[in-house]
Amino acid sequence: MNKNNILISFSICLLLVFSIFYFYRYSKKTTINVASIETNYQFKADDLVSNFITDEKNTTKKCEGNVIEIEGKVKEVSFLNETNTVILIGNNNSGIICDFGKNQTKEIKALTKNETVKIKGICKGFLKDVILLNCMLQNTKTNE
Numbered sequence: 001m002n003k004n005n006i007l008i009s010f011s012i013c014l015l016l017v018f019s020i021f022y023f024y025r026y027s028k029k030t031t032i033n034v035a036s037i038e039t040n041y042q043f044k045a046d047d048l049v050s051n052f053i054t055d056e057k058n059t060t061k062k063c064e065g066n067v068i069e070i071e072g073k074v075k076e077v078s079f080l081n082e083t084n085t086v087i088l089i090g091n092n093n094s095g096i097i098c099d100f101g102k103n104q105t106k107e108i109k110a111l112t113k114n115e116t117v118k119i120k121g122i123c124k125g126f127l128k129d130v131i132l133l134n135c136m137l138q139n140t141k142t143n144e
Contacts, residue, residue: 040067041068041069044070056126064125065122068132070118070132072089073117075088076113077109079105084108085099086098086108093128096129099134100136107137118137118139119136122134
């Protein structure tokens with residue numbers, strides 16, 4: 001082997017090691033227990049979505065990475081890929097996607113469309129919808 005082949009092989013191995021490290025470090029799900037963390041902010045679902053749509057930069061700065069509580073109406077419930085997900089109705093064709101752990105499957109299965117709920121979770125930001133991870137139901141029904 002000449003020096004160029006050795007250098008290329010070494011570079012590829014180094015790139016592979018860093019890629020594996022990066023994937024392992026940043027692909028793991030967040031495992032913070034939000035039940036033990038105080039809520040930083042409380043929002044109605046449509047207000048939070050409106051805030052992201054009208055001023056995404058400041059709303060992201062305020063909410064991203066923080067534990068927030070959302071009150072809103074259930075649009076959809078799904079149980080795909082071992083993830084329990086509740087989507088809350090927002091506005092402007094956007095909503096709030098709330099991912100739950102397996103420990104709340106029973107409570108989530110009992111939810112019905114248009115039921116008003118309070119959910120606490122870690123805000124991860126806004127794409128087309130607001131994303132909340134590690135969610136916990138704060139109550140299963142609120143009176144309106």
